[in-house]
Amino acid sequence: MATEFAVVGKRLPRFEGNEKVTGEARYIADITLPGVIQGKILRSPYPHARILNIDTSRARRLPGVRGVVTAQDTLKRRWGAFQQDQPVLAIDKVRYVGEEVAAVAAVDEETALEALSLIDVEYEELPPVFDPEAAMEPDAPLVHEDKERNIAMRINVERGDVAQAFAHAHCVVEEAFQSTLHWHAAIETIGSVAHFSGGKLTLWMNTQTLFMARHRVAWAMGLREGDVRIIQSAVGGGFGGKSCDDNNAMVCALLAMKTGRPVRIINEREEEFLAGSRPRVPMKVYIKMGFRRDGLILAKELRIIADNGAYTGKAAGILSVAALRHDTCYKFENVKTDAYLVYTNKIPTGAFRGFGNPSIEFALEQALDMGAEKLGLDPVAVARLNAAEPGYVSPHGNRVGSCELKKCIDEAARLIGWEEKQKHKVLGRGLGVGCTAHVSGKRHFGDYDGGSALIKVNEDGKVYIWSGEGEIGQGTNTVLCQIAAEELGVPIEDVEISTADTDLTPYCHGAYASRLTYIAGNAVKAAAAEAKRQLLEVAGESLEANPQDLEIQGGRIYVQGAPEGRSTTVAEAAYSRLFRRGGAPIVGFGSFDPDSQLSDQNRYGNESGAYNFACQAAEVAVDTETGQVKVLSYVSVADCGTVVNPVGAEGQLEGSIAQGLGYALAEGLTMEEGRPLNPNFHDYKILTMADMPPFQRDFVPSYEPTGPFGAKGLGELGMDPVAAVIANAINDAVGVRITTLPITPEKVLKALREKGKTG
Amino acid sequence: MKRLITLTVNDQEYQLEVPAYRLLVDVLREDLELTGTKEGCGIGVCGACTVLLDGKLVSSCLTLAAKADGSRITTIEGLGKNGALHPLQRSFIEHGGFQCGFCTPGQIITAKALLDINHNPTEEEVKEWMSGNLCRCTGYYKILESILAVARA
Ligand code: FES
Ligand code: FES
Numbered sequence: 001m002a003t004e005f006a007v008v009g010k011r012l013p014r015f016e017g018n019e020k021v022t023g024e025a026r027y028i029a030d031i032t033l034p035g036v037i038q039g040k041i042l043r044s045p046y047p048h049a050r051i052l053n054i055d056t057s058r059a060r061r062l063p064g065v066r067g068v069v070t071a072q073d074t075l076k077r078r079w080g081a082f083q084q085d086q087p088v089l090a091i092d093k094v095r096y097v098g099e100e101v102a103a104v105a106a107v108d109e110e111t112a113l114e115a116l117s118l119i120d121v122e123y124e125e126l127p128p129v130f131d132p133e134a135a136m137e138p139d140a141p142l143v144h145e146d147k148e149r150n151i152a153m154r155i156n157v158e159r160g161d162v163a164q165a166f167a168h169a170h171c172v173v174e175e176a177f178q179s180t181l182h183w184h185a186a187i188e189t190i191g192s193v194a195h196f197s198g199g200k201l202t203l204w205m206n207t208q209t210l211f212m213a214r215h216r217v218a219w220a221m222g223l224r225e226g227d228v229r230i231i232q233s234a235v236g237g238g239f240g241g242k243s244c245d246d247n248n249a250m251v252c253a254l255l256a257m258k259t260g261r262p263v264r265i266i267n268e269r270e271e272e273f274l275a276g277s278r279p280r281v282p283m284k285v286y287i288k289m290g291f292r293r294d295g296l297i298l299a300k301e302l303r304i305i306a307d308n309g310a311y312t313g314k315a316a317g318i319l320s321v322a323a324l325r326h327d328t329c330y331k332f333e334n335v336k337t338d339a340y341l342v343y344t345n346k347i348p349t350g351a352f353r354g355f356g357n358p359s360i361e362f363a364l365e366q367a368l369d370m371g372a373e374k375l376g377l378d379p380v381a382v383a384r385l386n387a388a389e390p391g392y393v394s395p396h397g398n399r400v401g402s403c404e405l406k407k408c409i410d411e412a413a414r415l416i417g418w419e420e421k422q423k424h425k426v427l428g429r430g431l432g433v434g435c436t437a438h439v440s441g442k443r444h445f446g447d448y449d450g451g452s453a454l455i456k457v458n459e460d461g462k463v464y465i466w467s468g469e470g471e472i473g474q475g476t477n478t479v480l481c482q483i484a485a486e487e488l489g490v491p492i493e494d495v496e497i498s499t500a501d502t503d504l505t506p507y508c509h510g511a512y513a514s515r516l517t518y519i520a521g522n523a524v525k526a527a528a529a530e531a532k533r534q535l536l537e538v539a540g541e542s543l544e545a546n547p548q549d550l551e552i553q554g555g556r557i558y559v560q561g562a563p564e565g566r567s568t569t570v571a572e573a574a575y576s577r578l579f580r581r582g583g584a585p586i587v588g589f590g591s592f593d594p595d596s597q598l599s600d601q602n603r604y605g606n607e608s609g610a611y612n613f614a615c616q617a618a619e620v621a622v623d624t625e626t627g628q629v630k631v632l633s634y635v636s637v638a639d640c641g642t643v644v645n646p647v648g649a650e651g652q653l654e655g656s657i658a659q660g661l662g663y664a665l666a667e668g669l670t671m672e673e674g675r676p677l678n679p680n681f682h683d684y685k686i687l688t689m690a691d692m693p694p695f696q697r698d699f700v701p702s703y704e705p706t707g708p709f710g711a712k713g714l715g716e717l718g719m720d721p722v723a724a725v726i727a728n729a730i731n732d733a734v735g736v737r738i739t740t741l742p743i744t745p746e747k748v749l750k751a752l753r754e755k756g757k758t759g
Numbered sequence: 760m761k762r763l764i765t766l767t768v769n770d771q772e773y774q775l776e777v778p779a780y781r782l783l784v785d786v787l788r789e790d791l792e793l794t795g796t797k798e799g800c801g802i803g804v805c806g807a808c809t810v811l812l813d814g815k816l817v818s819s820c821l822t823l824a825a826k827a828d829g830s831r832i833t834t835i836e837g838l839g840k841n842g843a844l845h846p847l848q849r850s851f852i853e854h855g856g857f858q859c860g861f862c863t864p865g866q867i868i869t870a871k872a873l874l875d876i877n878h879n880p881t882e883e884e885v886k887e888w889m890s891g892n893l894c895r896c897t898g899y900y901k902i903l904e905s906i907l908a909v910a911r912a
Binding site for chain 2: 030
């Protein structure tokens with residue numbers, strides 16, 4: 001199916017390379033406005049306390065202070081992506097350490113900080129609850145008084161006949177797993193600059209979802225959406241953490257509205273850990289899986305207790321992914337899931353690359369490995385036997401279109417040298433494997449998962465795309481330019497793309513759910529097709545040919561199959577369509593909404609227009625003296641349909657591995673009573689260049705018929721199974737199964753000792 | 760208490776009056792509007808604020824501006840000559856050595872310091888040298904590739 005493309009599939013350098021290597025790119029902290037003042041936020045020191053009184057009078061009197069706000073200055077509206085439970089500033093009580101209680105704006109940072117120290121808050125401490133399972137006990141303290149047993153949400157579904165399938169199983173495995181908080185740790189923290197003038201609020205944000213931010217800010221501030229304008233700055237890494245689920249922009253907007261001055265708030269690194277980007281949802285997963293003698297999965301039963309933290313944010317969506325999505329990766333028939341999202345007095349959790357998959361796959365992919373081990377089967381063969389195929393419909397209604405998961409498995413096994421290495425085992429070394437399925441967009445908000453774009457062709461032939469999806473470092477702008485260039489038949493150098501700006505571009509959901517290549521790509525392709533239709537219409541006049549018979553290549557327009565014949569150019573066509581009586585510029589609008597479904601009452605429905613797949617394998621060495629795990633090599637093979645930009649696509653898999661290995665082996669903060677002890681990069685260790693193992697990544701040939709030039713999503717796939725792959729390899733190496741994250745040397749040693757005791 | 764200091768930044772001399780506690784990163788970013796230098800952690804761990812001070816790498820988030828009095832400083836804006844990019848900058852573009860780009864100025868400055876003293880570093884030397892510069896996007900593979908390509912050229 002894959003044909004030769006002129007621009008798609010080429011190793012093109014990034015669209016915004018120049019400004020990023022020269023330091024010219026303007027990130028949020030680089031944006032200044034005349035007269036801008038500094039905002040700072042006073043945060044709760046307690047995990048759970050009633051606010052008895054807030055006295056801001058001393059702070060207000062400090063010279064240089066322009067405004068002080070508390071909940072009294074807000075509309076006391078609660079907001080949130082799925083459940084509106086989060087206030088802008090704490091109302092009556094605080095629910096986690098770091099929660100926003102009050103804020104000041106002052107002429108400079110020192111004054112603002114001093115003013116914070118002059119705000120007197122009287123608290124009455126309340127008993128907190130940190131463990132979600134304990135929070136579900138009948139006598140547990142309530143984080144929200146109206147949420148019984150602290151349950152924010154429950155998903156309880158059964159498909160097929162699970163009990164009967166277990167009864168027929170030749171082998172059953174059962175285990176409990178626990179995943180952890182995992183912070184995005186983008187090197188740039190969250191920030192905003194707000195200006196309120198003439199009834200219009202303009203916000204510069206480093207967000208990855210501009211229009212959703214607009215919706216939430218407008219609601220919380222009591223403004224019309226059209227009276228809020230969000231302009232995206234350069235974004236220093238998102239990974240889900242910059243999806244406007246936190247209060248940075250809210251407080252910034254509030255201060256700007258109260259003071260009438262432009263206000264800037266940039267999170268300090270400590271604030272980013274306490275109350276900035278919403279870390280990955282930790283899950284306790286009880287899993288039971290039954291297999292046929294040959295390794296075929298017969299039944300699966302899950303009980304998930306997910307830690308919501310103090311407010312819901314995206315965790316509700318994440319729970320449903322954890323509960324249901326993985327059944328798209330392997331062919332399941334009989335599954336039962338009872339999943340709970342539970343409030344605790346900790347930082348609200350939320351969207352982080354993988355969106356529920358990494359937390360659940362840590363359990364699932366290990367259970368599969370345990371089954372293979374118990375049956376004496378090769379885990380690669382078991383994965384292959386169960387792997388999804390084109391045409392597979394998951395028990396929850398996900399309809400698999402293009403799917404080359406089996407090829408991914410074969411290729412991953414080949415690259416890691418699976419067969420050879422299993423034949424010649426080396427003491428203390430082991431291999432692990434794991435797979436994943438991800439979406440290319442997920443339908444939830446307003447039963448719409450579409451995208452749209454505008455393309456104009458300037459009278460000099462230069463093409464300009466208006467898109468509001470937003471570049472966050474993932475390379476989406478380059479991909480969209482390539483797609484437009486391919487469709488229009490113009491050189492890539494002639495294509496440019498806008499900054500995302502809610503006033504200037506059509507509505508776009510933004511960057512999440514690995515949706516942009518597929519959804520925004522299709523929208524841009526449609527817009528380009530419309531612009532092309534307009535170009536060919538004019539060209540048809542000058543070439544005295546039927547527009548349908550024309551084609552464009554390299555910016556030249558000629559009769560199909562006769563590139564040497566009469567021709568005109570895109571520039572000439574655009575010029576002549578405009579400069580004439582009754583002329584008009586070339587502008588194409590394109591829109592795309594995939595053929596997916598909003599899940600029904602029973603959580604049934606095809607959540608995405610296309611599914612992407614991956615298989616990963618690792619070889620590790622475990623030092624039985626120290627418990628140290630060394631990753632000797634890592635392999636990641638993906639099916640993302642057509643690879644639009646290989647450099648960018650490789651980068652997605654490479655970055656995912658670094659985050660995934662950090663999640664597996666290192667990342668975490670020591671918490672004491674709901675309070676991270678050292679919320680900084682000293683204690684929260686992200687991997688460095690010296691930590692990275694030899695890594696091979698590859699893409700199997702694949703073509704998604706509904707994707708732009710066959711492409712589908714990729715951004716999150718590479719993160720999903722990493723922790724499980726490492727855990728499986730450790731088990732293969734030294735025979736211990738690590739069931740909690742991160743996998744520290746201490747845990748490995750402890751497991752080895754226990755194994756020694758029991759023989 | 761303010762102090763009068765002289766800094767030569769990217770070959771240009773500046774006289775500035777700064778409070779004793781003012782950090783170099785703030786002087787560069789705010790007073791001189793050289794915002795290419797970034798702040799990621801504020802505690803000397805991430806490398807985003809790295810600049811060259813008399814040829815040596817420093818974290819400008821930990822350096823007092825007053826302490827830098829009389830020194831020569833190179834920031835990302837000082838790389839490249841007459842509008843042409845520095846070979847490292849070209850290489851980062853060509854090999855995809857950045858994604859979000861926020862760590863990139865620090866990565867490039869740090870790599871330059873290495874290549875200034877060691878024209879042909881081994882892969883291991885590069886990894887060791889660069890391990891004070893965090894990147895959350897790339898997994899470092901393409902940063903390494905970008906640097907090695909310049910070293911091998
Ligand atoms: S900001 Fe200076 S090292 Fe991180
Ligand atoms: S490119 Fe984003 S942090 Fe390095």
